Amino acid sequence: MALPVRQQLTYWGLATAVFLFLLWALGGVILPFLVGGAVAYFLDPVADRLERMGMSRILATVIIFVVLITVVILALLVIVPLVIQQANDLIRSAPTLFEQLRNWLTEQFPQVMEEGSPLRQSLASIGTTIESRGGAFLQQVLSSAAGVVNVVVFLVVVPVVAFYMLMDWDHMVARIDDLLPRDHAPVIRHLAGEIDKTLASFVRGQGTVCLILGTFYAVALMVVGLQFGLVVGLIAGLLTFIPYVGALVGGALSVGLALFQFWGDWWLIVAVAAIFQVGQMFEGNILTPKLVGSSVGLHPVTLIFALSAFGTLFGFVGMLVAVPVAAAIGVLVRFFLAQYQQGLLYRGLAGRAEADDGEA
Numbered sequence: 001m002a003l004p005v006r007q008q009l010t011y012w013g014l015a016t017a018v019f020l021f022l023l024w025a026l027g028g029v030i031l032p033f034l035v036g037g038a039v040a041y042f043l044d045p046v047a048d049r050l051e052r053m054g055m056s057r058i059l060a061t062v063i064i065f066v067v068l069i070t071v072v073i074l075a076l077l078v079i080v081p082l083v084i085q086q087a088n089d090l091i092r093s094a095p096t097l098f099e100q101l102r103n104w105l106t107e108q109f110p111q112v113m114e115e116g117s118p119l120r121q122s123l124a125s126i127g128t129t130i131e132s133r134g135g136a137f138l139q140q141v142l143s144s145a146a147g148v149v150n151v152v153v154f155l156v157v158v159p160v161v162a163f164y165m166l167m168d169w170d171h172m173v174a175r176i177d178d179l180l181p182r183d184h185a186p187v188i189r190h191l192a193g194e195i196d197k198t199l200a201s202f203v204r205g206q207g208t209v210c211l212i213l214g215t216f217y218a219v220a221l222m223v224v225g226l227q228f229g230l231v232v233g234l235i236a237g238l239l240t241f242i243p244y245v246g247a248l249v250g251g252a253l254s255v256g257l258a259l260f261q262f263w264g265d266w267w268l269i270v271a272v273a274a275i276f277q278v279g280q281m282f283e284g285n286i287l288t289p290k291l292v293g294s295s296v297g298l299h300p301v302t303l304i305f306a307l308s309a310f311g312t313l314f315g316f317v318g319m320l321v322a323v324p325v326a327a328a329i330g331v332l333v334r335f336f337l338a339q340y341q342q343g344l345l346y347r348g349l350a351g352r353a354e355a356d357d358g359e360a
Contacts, residue, residue, distance in 0.1 A: 023314050023321065034320050036161025042204055043068075043162075044169050061167045065159065083231055191331055198327040205291040210240045212287060213279055217250060220275045224268060226254060227261055236276070240283070241303075247283075251276040302326050 022030070043064055050060035165172070180188050214237015221229025236250020254272050262268040306326035310318030340346050 023317060031317050031320075032157040033161055034317060035158045037165055038320065039158065039162035040165035040169055041199075042207070043166055045200075045204070047166055047169070057167055057170075061163060064166070065163055069159065079230075083234060191335060194331045194335075195324075195328050198331060199324060202327065203323060205288075206241055208291050209283060209287045210237050210246075213237045213240050213246065213283060216279055216282075217254075217275065221254060221272065224271050224275070225261075226258060226272060228257060229254075232257065236279075247276055247280050299330075302330065 046064055047057065047060045050063065051057055055063070177185070177189070214234050216233075217236045218230045218233025221233050226232065232250055232254050235253070236246045238246070239249050240246030251273065254276065255269065258269045258272040262272075303323065303326060306322040307319055310322035310325065312318075314321075
């Protein structure tokens with residue numbers, strides 16, 4: 001005999017409360033395990049494909065991590081220092097850029113940019129503010145990131161956790177399935193499958209789209225000769241995680257920088273704008289339909305709210321679990337809405353009469 005609904009809700013509510021409390025109290029401790037689990041989840045399809053090609057799970061895991069560690073080492077040695085250098089250069093050049101913008105606006109709109117006008121004073125102070133505080137902010141971000149996710153975590157704990165979780169992923173899933181309440185196991189499996197489908201489409205798919213577009217934007221902008229192309233391209237690729245935001249922010253920033261750097265060479269400015277146009281066409285027609293799908297059930301507004309709320313409540317760890325929790329909540333809401341629309345509370349007496357007539 002199944003437990004009463006009220007008692008079941010009590011147990012599930014207590015489990016949720018314990019999870020949130022542990023997330024708040026042990027955020028720094030469980031961080032490497034969350035990161036390692038995320039890496040294992042992201043790479044599990046690759047391991048499954050290698051297994052279907054005839055490799056053992058251990059061999060597939062070893063090959064994946066050899067490639068992954070090689071890529072990470074190359075990024076740390078080559079890309080990261082270059083990104084930091086370009087970010088610092090961009091911050092230091094901010095006063096000059098805003099001074100050029102102020103001079104151009106003064107020539108084009110002298111009545112708006114007259115001496116002492118609010119817009120003129122604002123432009124004069126923005127560049128100085130970015131230069132004075134931008135370097136300190138960048139240093140603070142780097143130092144806080146090093147404090148939250150230290151070198152030992154990245155170089156030792158996370159790879160070890162990810163390696164063992166990836167190797168035992170199928171066994172862990174089977175073990176969890178064995179522990180499900182027998183009366184509710186089919187429904188839980190269905191909901192878990194929907195959550196996994198949403199996460200696979202969004203996290204794996206959108207993450208891959210971000211990586212491809214970020215690489216394309218960075219390389220293309222550097223080939224054109226944009227001075228801070230690597231930083232702008234990576235920013236645009238990262239913000240692509242939120243639909244349309246990456247292209248808008250990256251395109252506006254790139255074209256703005258191109259106007260200062262290539263003023264008079266209009267074909268270079270057009271080339272910078274065309275890079276983002278090509279990237280958007282490539283994303284909308286090929287990448288997103290193939291890697292993400294037409295509908296993943298995770299609205300951008302929901303994603304932004306989840307990241308903001310969990311980041312505020314639980315810090316960096318909360319931001320890591322925000323997307324999975326948002327996906328799970330979305331699936332559960334759709335499930336309960338479907339149950340509600342099939343029940344008497346929604347259908348009323350007319351729906352009950354139709355059901356009785358159908359049975360008769």
